[in-house]
Amino acid sequence: MKIYMDLHTHTAACDHGYSTLKENIDAAKEAGLACLGLSEHGPAAPGSPRPVFFRNYKCIPREYGSLRLLCGVEANIMDYDGKLDMEQDLLERMDYVIASMHISCVKPGTCRENTRASIRxxxxxxxxxLGHPDDSRFPLDYEELVKAAGREGVALELNNSSLNPQNVRQNGRENIRTLLRNCQKYGVPIVMGTDSHICYTVGKFEESLKLLDEMEFPEELVLNADLENIRKIVLAKTF
Ligand SMILES: [Zn+2]
Ligand SMILES: [Zn+2]
Incomplete structure (x- = not known):
């Protein structure tokens, strides 16, 4: 499977990222990507940039030879009503938005509460x-989640970092399997993201690809496999 995009990457703009945007861009080109997404952590995450960082995206060129850059946010889900840590008018100015649950921003709830938060x-x-819905610290009803994603036209993320046994997220592999099985059952697409915090992992999807292979997951449900699919991700207002 040819991979055209990596839409989940961070930079040294957050306090636990180690590469510059230029280093990520160079790495994305080297990895043969056609599209790189900058998805810096939303303002509520400790050590994340302030809202003005996102408001100033207009100064960043979006074309680098064969590579297109998208500037977005990994917004934090703040409560079980699915409230995000960014004003709606600023969200609308992003090229795209990932929403994720992080322990630093929302207390893990019951399976019902976490599922409701994600769906909202x-x-x-x-x-x-929807970023890394694969962490046993935030149990989810995968069937409900996948059906809602299908309804809303939202892609569920296969997060390559969650397959790394050193990741703090728990039971990533097992949860991703359940996620993928449901996506197959309901025909709901996924998008792979590396969740890179350093340039050396940008565009590197080995673990995810191995798992997709193992599960015989259909390529047509993997948004990264066709560049045209960025139309399904990018907000109409910025495209
Ligand atoms: Zn995250
Ligand atoms: Zn992330």
């Missing part, structure tokens, strides 16, 4: 990707 977040028209 996906109902926000700016949210195009």
């Amino acid at each position: 977040a996906m109902e926000n028209p700016c949210v195009r990707i």
Whole structure:
């Protein structure tokens, strides 16, 4: 499978990222990507940039030879109503929005509460990707989640970092398997993201690809496999 995009990457703009945007861009080109997404952590995450960082995206060129850059946010889900940590008018100015649950921003709830939080977040028209729904610290009802993603036209993320046993997220592999099985059952697309915090992992999807292979997951449900699919991710207002 040819991979055209990596839409989940961070930079040294957050306090636990180690590469510059230029280093990520160079790495994305080297990895043969056609599209790189900058998805810096939303303002509520400790050590993340302030809102002005996102408001100033207009100064960043979006074309680098064969590579297109998208500037977005990994917004934080703040409560079980799916409230995000960014004003709606600023969300609308992003090229795309990932919404994720992080322990630093929301207390893990019951399976029902976490599922509700995720579904409510996906109902926000700016949210195009649900980030790493694969952490046993935030148990989810995968069947409900996948059906809602299908309804809202939101892509569920296969997070390559969650397959790394050193990741703090728990039971990533097992949860991703359940996620993928449900996506197959309901024909709901996924998007792979590396969740890179350093340039050396940008565009590197080995673990995810191995798992997709193992599960015989259909390529047509993997958004990264066709560059045209960025139309499904990018907010109409910025495209
Ligand atoms: Zn995250
Ligand atoms: Zn991330």
